[in-house]
Amino acid sequence: MPRQRLGTAGEEQVSRGKRKREVANRMKRVDFSAVEEARNRRLEALENDNYAAEQEALLLEGEEEYNPGIESEDEMAGRKRNSRPRKRKQRRRQRGQKDSRLDGLKTGIEKWNKPTQLAVEEENLSARPKSMVSLLQMVVSPSSRPPRYFCSTCGYSAPYTCTRCFTRFCSVRCNLVHQETRCLKFTV
Amino acid sequence: MAASRTTVIVDNGGNEIKATKLSASDVLSIKSDGKIPAPLCVPNALARPAKNAIQPPPDKVGKSRRPPKYLVGREILIAPDTSGMSFRRPIDHGFISLWDAQRDIWNSVFSKDKGVGISPSDIQSSSFVVTEQLGVPMHMRRAMDELVFESFGFHEYAPTPPQRLAALGAGRQTCVVLDSGFSFTTAVPVVNGMELPYCAKRLKVGGKLLTNYLRETITYRSWNMTDETSVVNAVKERLCYISMSYMRELAATKKGKGITKAYVLPDLTRSVFDPVGHVLQEGEETDGTEQLLKMNNERIAIPEILFSPSDIGLKQGGIAETIFQAVESCPEEVRADLYENIVLTGGNCLFRNFKERVDVELRPLVDSVYDVNTTLEESPTLTAINGGIRAVVEDSDSLKFVTKEVFSELGSDGILRELYGDEMETG
Numbered sequence: 001m002p003r004q005r006l007g008t009a010g011e012e013q014v015s016r017g018k019r020k021r022e023v024a025n026r027m028k029r030v031d032f033s034a035v036e037e038a039r040n041r042r043l044e045a046l047e048n049d050n051y052a053a054e055q056e057a058l059l060l061e062g063e064e065e066y067n068p069g070i071e072s073e074d075e076m077a078g079r080k081r082n083s084r085p086r087k088r089k090q091r092r093r094q095r096g097q098k099d100s101r102l103d104g105l106k107t108g109i110e111k112w113n114k115p116t117q118l119a120v121e122e123e124n125l126s127a128r129p130k131s132m133v134s135l136l137q138m139v140v141s142p143s144s145r146p147p148r149y150f151c152s153t154c155g156y157s158a159p160y161t162c163t164r165c166f167t168r169f170c171s172v173r174c175n176l177v178h179q180e181t182r183c184l185k186f187t188v
Numbered sequence: 189m190a191a192s193r194t195t196v197i198v199d200n201g202g203n204e205i206k207a208t209k210l211s212a213s214d215v216l217s218i219k220s221d222g223k224i225p226a227p228l229c230v231p232n233a234l235a236r237p238a239k240n241a242i243q244p245p246p247d248k249v250g251k252s253r254r255p256p257k258y259l260v261g262r263e264i265l266i267a268p269d270t271s272g273m274s275f276r277r278p279i280d281h282g283f284i285s286l287w288d289a290q291r292d293i294w295n296s297v298f299s300k301d302k303g304v305g306i307s308p309s310d311i312q313s314s315s316f317v318v319t320e321q322l323g324v325p326m327h328m329r330r331a332m333d334e335l336v337f338e339s340f341g342f343h344e345y346a347p348t349p350p351q352r353l354a355a356l357g358a359g360r361q362t363c364v365v366l367d368s369g370f371s372f373t374t375a376v377p378v379v380n381g382m383e384l385p386y387c388a389k390r391l392k393v394g395g396k397l398l399t400n401y402l403r404e405t406i407t408y409r410s411w412n413m414t415d416e417t418s419v420v421n422a423v424k425e426r427l428c429y430i431s432m433s434y435m436r437e438l439a440a441t442k443k444g445k446g447i448t449k450a451y452v453l454p455d456l457t458r459s460v461f462d463p464v465g466h467v468l469q470e471g472e473e474t475d476g477t478e479q480l481l482k483m484n485n486e487r488i489a490i491p492e493i494l495f496s497p498s499d500i501g502l503k504q505g506g507i508a509e510t511i512f513q514a515v516e517s518c519p520e521e522v523r524a525d526l527y528e529n530i531v532l533t534g535g536n537c538l539f540r541n542f543k544e545r546v547d548v549e550l551r552p553l554v555d556s557v558y559d560v561n562t563t564l565e566e567s568p569t570l571t572a573i574n575g576g577i578r579a580v581v582e583d584s585d586s587l588k589f590v591t592k593e594v595f596s597e598l599g600s601d602g603i604l605r606e607l608y609g610d611e612m613e614t615g
Binding site: 039042043045046047048049109110112113114115116117119120122123124127128129130131132133134135137138139140141142143144145147148150153154155156157181182 | 274275276277280281282283285286287288291322323324325326327328330331334335338339374385386388389390391396397400401404405408409435438439442485486489496497498499500501502503504505506509510513604605608609
C-alpha cells in the first residue's frame with residue numbers, strides 16, 4: 001500500500017512533494033489495461049472462500065496452521081480413542097523421532113495440494129490422452145448479445161461512464177459515492 | 189464389477205458431498221422394489237468457528253470435551269453458531285486442491301457415527317464410485333488415484349463425470365445435462381449413455397460466485413457481511429429469484445413498485461434458534477431494534493449473472509448460450525435428440541423461474557427445425573448420486589472400474605490407460 005508507506009511519521013515532511021508526484025503518476029496510469037486487470041482481480045476474488053484471508057490473519061497471530069495429524073487421527077474410521085498411542089507419540093516427539101505410524105497415515109497426500117489455476121497452467125497438454133478433454137477446450141465463448149451496463153453503486157441501468165476508471169454510474173449522486181469509494185485512484 | 193461387493197458412491201460436490209453405501213443386499217432390495225435410498229448429504233468443508241462462537245453442548249454427559257478446532261462434515265450442520273465461521277473447502281474452481289482436507293472429510297463421511305458407516309477392513313474389499321469433473325488437470329487425476337488407493341485402500345474405483353451419472357439419474361440415454369453447481373456450470377451432451385467430452389462447455393459462474401457477489405453487494409450498500417457466509421447464502425437461497433424480463437422488472441423496482449423484502453438478520457442474544465435469520469413475514473411485528481436487511485434489486489440482479497455473465501464483466505455467454513454452444517459443436521445427426529432432452533440439474537436450478545428462463549432464452553437461439561424441451565429434475569442436487577446408485581444396481585457399462593492391482597503394478601499411468609486408453613484407439 002503506497003499510502004501507508006508514504007505516510008509514516010518521520011518521512012512526512014520530506015516526502016510531501018514526492019507523494020504528490022507519485023499519486024499524480026498513479027492517477028495518470030489508469031488506462032484500459034489497468035481497468036481490465038482490476039476487473040479480473042475482482043472476478044477472481046469472487047471465487048475465494050474466506051479461508052485465504054483467514055489463514056493470513058492466523059499467520060499474523062502466530063498460531064499454528066491446520067494440522068490434521070493430531071486431531072483427526074483419532075477420527076479415522078474404526079480407530080479407537082485411547083490415550084496409549086498419544087503418549088507414545090508424545091514420547092517419540094520428545095526424543096525427536098518421527099512417528100512412523102503417522103507418516104504412513106499421511107502418505108504425503110498433502111504434497112498433492114495445489115491451487116487449480118496453477119495446476120491448469122502447469123499442465124502439459126500434449127501429455128494428456130486424446131480422449132481426455134482439457135479445460136481450455138471447454139470454455140464458453142463470449143455472448144452474441146451486446147453487454148449491458150449497470151450502475152456500480154445502486155445496480156440500476158447506467159448510461160454514464162466514469163472518466164477516470166470506465167466504471168458505470170447512473171446519476172450524480174451515485175457518481176459521488178463511486179468517487180469516494182470504488183474509483184480506481186490508487187490501483188495498478 | 190462383482191455384484192457381491194459393497195459399493196460406496198460419492199458425489200463430491202464443491203459445496204456438499206452426497207454419499208451412499210450399497211451392500212449386496214441393498215442392491216437386491218432396490219432391484220425388487222425400485223426405491224432409491226436417500227443419500228447422506230454433508231457440507232464438503234472444514235469449518236472453523238469464530239473465536240467467540242457459542243460452543244455446542246458436550247456430547248456425552250460427564251465428559252468434558254475440548255471444543256474441536258475444526259468441524260468436519262456433519263458437525264457443521266449441527267453447529268449452533270455459524271456466525272463468523274470460516275470454511276476450508278477442498279474444492280477450488282471445481283477440482284480438489286486440498287487433498288488432506290478432502291481425506292479428512294471422506295473419513296468422516298465413511299465413519300460409523302457420522303457417515304455411511306463402513307469400516308476400514310471393509311473398505312479393502314469395497315468398490316468406490318466417485319465423481320470427477322471433465323477436463324480434470326492431470327495433477328488432480330493422479331492425486332485421486334493416490335488418495336483412493338494409498339490413503340483409503342479401496343479394492344477398485346470408478347472416477348466418473350457427474351453429468352454421465354446425472355443423465356442416468358434422469359433416466360435418459362441421450363440428452364444434454366446442464367449442471368449448474370457450486371463452482372461452475374457445465375453443459376455436457378450425453379449420447380447413448382456416454383458423454384461427448386469434446387462438445388462439453390463450461391461457464392465460470394456457480395453458486396459460490398453468486399453468494400460472494402451478493403456478499404460484496406450487501407457489504408458495499410448496507411451491512412458489513414464479510415464474515416457471514418452462511419447468512420449471505422441463506423439470504424440468497426430464500427430471497428433471490430430469476431426474473432423473466434430483467435430490464436423491465438429492474439425499471440419497475442426503481443419506481444418502487446415493489447419486490448422489496450426485508451430480511452431479519454440473526455441476533456444470538458435474542459434467539460439461538462435462528463442462526464441464519466429469516467425473511468420478515470407480512471404482519472410480523474418489529475420493535476425497531478432488529479437488524480433489518482432490505483433486499484431490492486439484488487433479489488433479481490444476483491441470479492441474473494447466470495444468464496448474463498457480462499453484467500459483471502465476465503466475457504462468456506450465459507446458460508442458454510452454454511447449452512447452445514455445446515449442442516452446436518455436436519454432430520448434426522444427434523442435435524435434434526439433444527435439444528429435445530435437456531436435463532437441468534445442480535443447486536442453482538432451485539432458483540425460482542430457472543427452467544422458464546432457460547426456455548425463453550434458448551428458443552430464439554436454436555434453429556426453428558428443432559424442438560426444445562427442458563426438464564427440471566425433482567431434486568436437482570441429487571440427480572447425479574441417484575444416477576450413481578442406478579448404475580451400480582444395474583451394473584451399468586457407464587462405470588469403468590480400475591483396480592488397486594493395476595495401480596500397484598503400473599501406477600497412475602496404468603490407470604490412465606485403463607480409463608482413457610481404449611477410447612484413444614477408436615478415436
